[in-house]
Amino acid sequence: MGQNQAAHASSDDVSGEEEFDPIGTLTLIAIYFVILLLAWVYIYYIEFLGRDLVVVG
């Protein structure tokens, strides 16, 4: 369906390019991205740097 939409848009007119609007995919990726950010902040800054005996040399 996405292909059809894209093909349709390109053959139809140039201004219709943004007709293909995968808002669901964008939302999903945004959610994954936020999870990734939070996980990284937790793992690196809280779990790793917050532990005792940080190796400094």
Next chain:
Amino acid sequence: MHIHAYEKLWLAASILLILLLIGSVTYGAVGPGVAMVSDSEPPIDAQALDEDDRFSEPRVEQVGDNEYVAYVVAYQFGFEPSPIVVPENSTVTFYVTSRDVIHGFEVAGTNANTMVVPGEVSKITVKTDDRQEYGLICNEYCGAGHHVMEGKVNVVSQAEFDERNSGGDDA
């Protein structure tokens, strides 16, 4: 070439993520001073540790103002000295070697963790915080008694550390 607006968005987001990852590792190295286990120590003869200045008598020594070194020998199945006693709020450098097979040196629940290879000296420097008793475990399978190979790293108050050491000298 036309790139969809959303595609630009998640390209930008992934570049941002990469910069964040590199940035936080750089911050860790520059800010808190996180470092790797040093590989600069020259090799030693694992069969002759009893003739080595540092390892013939595994011990903790003061080398500077609030700086200490701990010479530790790992063996099947334990660590010497046991326990390793170091003062609180100090900088401690562990020199760890093995007299038999490959061992691990992991202060449980902390970032102090290195492999211990016979003939090589693993050097890690850590900053101690408040008084605490840490477990010390071997995390490389080293033989039938691997699961019982453990030690202790005791971070004690300065007074207690001095007392122990002066007591040791008198004895």
